[in-house]
Amino acid sequence: FGGIHDSSLYPYVPVKELTHVISGGTPSRDVLEYWRDGTIPWVKTTELQNKIITEVDEHITSKGLAASSAKIVPPNTTLIAMYGQGKTRGMTGYLGISASTNQACACILPSPEINSVYIWKYFELSYDKLRNMAKGGNQPNLNGNMIKNFPVLVPPIKRQEEYVQFVNQVDKSKVVSGDKLLVGGFDVGLVDHGILHSGINLRMTEDFLHLFNRHTFIYGAGCHRAAEFMRVDFYQIDAAPQFPQTNLHAADF
Numbered sequence: 143f144g145g146i147h148d149s150s151l152y153p154y155v156p157v158k159e160l161t162h163v164i165s166g167g168t169p170s171r172d173v174l175e176y177w178r179d180g181t182i183p184w185v186k187t188t189e190l191q192n193k194i195i196t197e198v199d200e201h202i203t204s205k206g207l208a209a210s211s212a213k214i215v216p217p218n219t220t221l222i223a224m225y226g227q228g229k230t231r232g233m234t235g236y237l238g239i240s241a242s243t244n245q246a247c248a249c250i251l252p253s254p255e256i257n258s259v260y261i262w263k264y265f266e267l268s269y270d271k272l273r274n275m276a277k278g279g280n281q282p283n284l285n286g287n288m289i290k291n292f293p294v295l296v297p298p299i300k301r302q303e304e305y306v307q308f309v310n311q312v313d314k315s316k317v318v319s320g321d322k323l324l325v326g327g328f329d330v331g332l333v334d335h336g337i338l339h340s341g342i343n344l345r346m347t348e349d350f351l352h353l354f355n356r357h358t359f360i361y362g363a364g365c366h367r368a369a370e371f372m373r374v375d376f377y378q379i380d381a382a383p384q385f386p387q388t389n390l391h392a393a394d395f
Contacts, residue, residue: 146267146295154293160261161253163290165224166243167211169202176206182214183241187223190235190247192266195221202242212242213249218258220250222265222272225283232272232284236262248289256294257302263309264294 157163166185169176180201189198202212221235225246236259243249250265252258265272272292276282 146264147271149295152295152297152301155296156291157250157261157294158290160255160294160296162251163286164213164215164249164251165211165245165286166213166215166247166249168244169206169210169212173206173209176203176209177201179203180206182207183239184212185221185235185237185241185243185247187226187230187233187244187246190221190223190230190233192234193236194238195235195241196238198241207242211245214240214242215249215251216240218252220258220262220265222248222250222284222289224248224285224289225276231276231282232269234262234266234269248284248286250289256296257299257306259306259309260302261294263305265292268292 171177177200180203182202182204183198184200184202185195185198186200189195202210206212207214215237217237217239219237221237221243223230223233223246225231226233250261272284273282275288275292276284
């Protein structure tokens with residue numbers, strides 16, 4: 143696919159041309175009946191940790207929902223923190239449940255125009271770019287229009303699905319041990335900012351072979367999260383030739 147933000151192979155399309163983006167709200171904390179015995183999950187930006195969200199800290203009632211700008215959004219919605227302290231701004235989450243959110247969450251709704259996991263991971267890998275776009279004084283913020291106009295690289299759906307398949311395979315196969323990355327039990331080594339700091343001696347398994355080509359590898363300091371492992375020259379997942387199993391070394395990349 144090329145680089146995540148500088149590919150020439152496929153078009154960049156604003157989010158608003160692919161799907162709808164909405165935000166949530168917060169019922170008044172002064173009205174007990176908006177919160178007590180609530181059953182509607184209510185997501186805060188502090189809960190956006192680049193993970194699938196299936197449980198939340200707080201719930202609101204139907205009265206609280208009706209009396210605020212909070213809205214119930216469906217599973218497979220991508221959430222982006224538009225503001226928040228520390229590292230929060232630009233963090234993402236992916237809803238595994240129906241839930242409402244506070245007003246600091248941008249909710250990118252699922253759409254047949256783009257794979258939901260693909261767009262989630264695209265935004266997860268756009269963290270630095272999102273943070274650099276934020277405006278304001280002491281606490282710069284993103285806003286809904288910025289998210290709606292954010293350009294997303296849109297390969298064909300089949301390519302998006304291949305990437306998601308790769309993501310799922312990585313999540314099942316990787317284990318991090320100290321500053322070493324293990325894939326399927328093999329020591330791949332530490333990768334930082336695109337530089338492989340220790341050689342690879344990895345026999346590619348059949349499961350991985352069709353998803354890798356010779357330009358596909360990872361970066362991210364220590365690769366401690368799935369997303370960091372998946373920074374695989376992000377869009378180089380392609381219909382790579384089925385080369386035989388072999389020992390690969392740093393020079394191959």
